[in-house]
Amino acid sequence: MKNKSLVSINDYTKDEIIRILDLAESFERQPRQDILKDKVIASLFFEPSTRTRLSFESAAQQLGASVIGFSSAATSSVQKGETLKDTILTVSNYSDLIVMRHSVDGSARWASEVSPVPIINAGDGANQHPTQCLLDLYSIRKTQGTLDNLDIMFVGDLKYGRTVHSLTMALCHFNTRFHLVSPVELKLPSAVKQHIKSAKLQYEQYTELSEVIPKADILYMTRIQRERFPDPIEYEKVKNSYNLTLSMLENARPNLKVLHPLPRVNEINTDVDSSPMAYYFQQAQNGVYVRQALMAAILGRV
Ligand code: CP
Numbered sequence: 295m296k297n298k299s300l301v302s303i304n305d306y307t308k309d310e311i312i313r314i315l316d317l318a319e320s321f322e323r324q325p326r327q328d329i330l331k332d333k334v335i336a337s338l339f340f341e342p343s344t345r346t347r348l349s350f351e352s353a354a355q356q357l358g359a360s361v362i363g364f365s366s367a368a369t370s371s372v373q374k375g376e377t378l379k380d381t382i383l384t385v386s387n388y389s390d391l392i393v394m395r396h397s398v399d400g401s402a403r404w405a406s407e408v409s410p411v412p413i414i415n416a417g418d419g420a421n422q423h424p425t426q427c428l429l430d431l432y433s434i435r436k437t438q439g440t441l442d443n444l445d446i447m448f449v450g451d452l453k454y455g456r457t458v459h460s461l462t463m464a465l466c467h468f469n470t471r472f473h474l475v476s477p478v479e480l481k482l483p484s485a486v487k488q489h490i491k492s493a494k495l496q497y498e499q500y501t502e503l504s505e506v507i508p509k510a511d512i513l514y515m516t517r518i519q520r521e522r523f524p525d526p527i528e529y530e531k532v533k534n535s536y537n538l539t540l541s542m543l544e545n546a547r548p549n550l551k552v553l554h555p556l557p558r559v560n561e562i563n564t565d566v567d568s569s570p571m572a573y574y575f576q577q578a579q580n581g582v583y584v585r586q587a588l589m590a591a592i593l594g595r596v
Contacts, residue, residue: 295313295592296591296593296594297592298412298592299402299406299409299412299414299415300412300413300425300588301415301418301422302403302415302422302424302460302463303424303427303428303460303463303464305424306424308467311431311464311467314584314587314588315428315431315432315435315584315587317587317590317591317596318428318580318583318586318587319583320587321582321586321587321590322580325356325582325583325586326356328357328358329595330357330358330359330589330590331357331358331359333358333359333360334359334361334388334389335350335354335359335362335389335390335391335393335589336361336385336386336388336389337350337351337354337361337362337363337364337393338364338370338381338393339363339364339365339366339395339416340366340367340370340372340394340396340397341367341397342365342366343395343416344556344557345556345578345581346416346425346426346581347365347395349578349581349582350414350425353581353583353586356582356586357586359589362388362389363385363393378401378404378405379405379408382405382413383408383410386409386410386411389411391412391414391589391592392412392413392414393413393414393416394414394415395415395416395417395418396417396419397418397419397521398418398419399418399419399420399421400418400419400421401419402418402421402422403418412592414592418456420454420455422456422459422460423456424460426457426460426461427457427461427464428584429578429580429584430457430514430553430555431461431465432583433551433573433576433580434446434512434551434553437512437549437573438511438512438549438551441465441467441468442469443470443471444468444470444511445471445511446470446471446472446473446510446512446514447474447475447506447507447509447510447512448461448473448475448482449476449503449513449515449536449538449561450515450516450517450518450535450536450561451522452476452480452481452482452483452516453476453479453480454480454519454522454523455516455517457516457555458486458514458516459483461514463489466489466490466492466495467493471495471497472490472496472497472498473498473509473510474497474498474500475499475500475501475503475506476499476535477532479528479531480518480535481499482497482499503536507542507543507546507550508546508547510547511550511551512550512551513538513550513551513553513571515536515538515554515558515574517557517558517559517561518532518533518561534560537561537562537563538552538561538563538566539563539565540566540568540569543566543569543571550571551571551572552566552569552571552573552574553573553574553577554574554577556574556577558574
């Protein structure tokens with residue numbers, strides 16, 4: 295992993311994924327260490343973010359690293375017409391590792407091919423969000439005691455939801471049973487379904503949410519990704535497809551946890567927040583430990 299970019303979750307083997315999760319456990323026990331105090335992390339967010347950017351920055355600072363960067367393309371020289379390649383080549387002069395979010399699918403791969411320092415993909419368009427995937431896996435393992443043989447239910451925008459794409463691919467290592475709930479227009483892309491088939495695993499597709507909840511160990515809710523729709527009218531048709539309420543969890547398995555990469559809009563009612571099954575805010579907290587593990591591994595400090 296040392297000096298290796300993380301662009302897609304498929305860049306890591308199952309053993310490498312497990313290693314990051316195990317390291318994250320040790321950072322959860324002791325998050326403040328000075329192991330990156332001579333390192334500079336660049337945080338380049340061309341697209342909005344709350345959790346990913348701030349948890350990366352918190353993770354880096356708790357390990358003693360300095361953080362530079364920008365939180366919007368509007369405050370960078372992209373506004374003056376600078377290319378992504380020139381931005382990456384420039385920022386690599388100032389940093390040891392670049393964390394980048396961008397709206398274009400494939401931009402992180404392109405950045406990793408031109409960058410002399412490792413790139414961590416913090417989300418590229420509707421494609422991949424591998425660090426969210428690692429914190430999702432960490433949250434699943436922590437709450438279920440295992441990653442193997444679980445019933446995982448994905449709900450919402452499975453077409454444009456990059457967190458779903460990354461997590462589905464990673465769960466193919468763990469004999470998962472997939473339950474895919476979405477509007478017809480927002481089904482999981484064929485390329486991602488092909489991963490499930492190649493792993494010789496099963497998936498079922500549904501449009502209704504309630505009927506599937508009793509079958510699930512993890513209920514992974516997602517936002518309908520308004521910003522990815524080419525036509526706003528199409529978004530209007532599906533924007534209120536799902537609304538999970540507390541009463542809908544009455545027949546859930548006792549071990550069920552509700553995850554969500556956040557931000558949520560209206561797909562989880564706030565009455566769910568008080569349920570012991572709600573785990574989305576703890577999930578966001580786990581992002582700090584997983585990102586500490588990842589940066590420490592890539593920078594060769596663990
Ligand atoms: N989960 C996630 O990527 O959230 P942000 O968009 O706030 O970073």
